[in-house]
Amino acid sequence: MPIPTSRTNETARVIISEELCNGCGLCVDVCKDFGLVIEDGKVKATGNRIFGCIACAHCIMICPHDAIKIDGRFTSADDLFELPKKNEAADYTSLLNLLKRRRAIREFKDTPVPQDMIDKIIAAAKTAPMGLPPSDVNVLILDTKEKGMAFAKDYCDHLKNLKWIVSKWSLTLMKPFMSKANNDMFRDFLKPLIDTYTASIDKGENVVTYDAPLTMYFYGSPYTDPADPIIAATYAMIAAESLGLGTCMIGGVHPFTQNGKSAAQFRAKQNIRFKSREGLIVIMGYPRVKYHHGINRTFASVDQP
Numbered sequence: 344m345p346i347p348t349s350r351t352n353e354t355a356r357v358i359i360s361e362e363l364c365n366g367c368g369l370c371v372d373v374c375k376d377f378g379l380v381i382e383d384g385k386v387k388a389t390g391n392r393i394f395g396c397i398a399c400a401h402c403i404m405i406c407p408h409d410a411i412k413i414d415g416r417f418t419s420a421d422d423l424f425e426l427p428k429k430n431e432a433a434d435y436t437s438l439l440n441l442l443k444r445r446r447a448i449r450e451f452k453d454t455p456v457p458q459d460m461i462d463k464i465i466a467a468a469k470t471a472p473m474g475l476p477p478s479d480v481n482v483l484i485l486d487t488k489e490k491g492m493a494f495a496k497d498y499c500d501h502l503k504n505l506k507w508i509v510s511k512w513s514l515t516l517m518k519p520f521m522s523k524a525n526n527d528m529f530r531d532f533l534k535p536l537i538d539t540y541t542a543s544i545d546k547g548e549n550v551v552t553y554d555a556p557l558t559m560y561f562y563g564s565p566y567t568d569p570a571d572p573i574i575a576a577t578y579a580m581i582a583a584e585s586l587g588l589g590t591c592m593i594g595g596v597h598p599f600t601q602n603g604k605s606a607a608q609f610r611a612k613q614n615i616r617f618k619s620r621e622g623l624i625v626i627m628g629y630p631r632v633k634y635h636h637g638i639n640r641t642f643a644s645v646d647q648p
């Protein structure tokens with residue numbers, strides 16, 4: 344059965360050129376749907392597959408003879424590109440230095456981010472791995488500070504409708520049905536967060552998207568693996584950093600805009616196509632502040648038994 348996404352629920356077609364195939368078997372090795380076999384010295388696509396071809400395209404990318412094409416699930420051989428040379432790619436040191444120089448930036452110059460930079464960020468984010476091809480990640484781009492502010496304002500108007508959820512009586516009532524961690528988070532994080540968002544916007548301050556000249560919201564569909572938008576957002580963030588922009592992830596919007604009528608109205612007004620399990624905003628722009636040091640962070644645990 345094909346794996347459904349919001350974009351397609353078809354299986355891709357695998358087309359093999361008997362003329363070009365020399366039966367080397369590289370494609371068989373990388374196809375983890377286990378549907379390719381070598382018969383009489385040539386590769387064959389069998390009907391004996393787990394999901395059918397999901398268009399991961401590993402077979403066409405590994406084939407040294409251009410003997411395979413796939414068609415469907417928003418992928419075709421026309422999408423192939425030549426790999427950049429290894430010596431043109433970032434090495435560990437340059438990547439680590441880029442990562443070390445990154446800081447969450449919430450203080451931006453008014454300078455707009457040019458369209459070619461937005462295009463470059465999206466091009467880089469599109470290379471992100473996804474749970475199941477084709478990517479089921481949607482991106483909403485707000486390319487001015489004013490659009491970011493309008494988004495923040497609509498969001499805070501929506502939050503005002505939700506205030507009862509984090510009220511004292513509601514949290515007391517829900518306590519027996521919630522885990523301790525959830526109750527703690529509602530009381531000590533979400534309530535103050537909602538209060539801060541709504542009080543600030545009433546004073547004309549935007550602590551949702553922080554007056555960033557560029558806001559990108561990565562979100563899924565009801566079918567999307569929750570990790571996918573997060574990974575795509577992370578790639579976008581790193582790409583933006585490499586272009587000299589400051590960035591900050593904003594997780595305080597997505598969870599509150601999924602359920603209920605007011606959330607649906609917010610999504611419709613902001614052209615958000617779907618409700619989804621996960622989503623993440625990355626704000627971007629030229630930083631107004633400059634840090635002089637980095638700081639070592641730690642993981643909660645790193646076990647290597």
Ligand SMILES: Cc1cc2nc3c(=O)[nH]c(=O)nc-3n(C[C@H](O)[C@H](O)[C@H](O)COP(=O)(O)O)c2cc1C
Pocket residue numbers: 445446447448449591592593594595596623
């Ligand atoms: C998933 C995620 C969600 C975040 N949400 C917010 C947010 O809603 N508002 C905000 O100001 N910062 C947010 N941040 C930024 C963090 O607060 C920031 O990364 C943290 O302050 C550490 O600073 P650093 O990124 O410079 O190391 C978020 C970061 C992540 C990874």
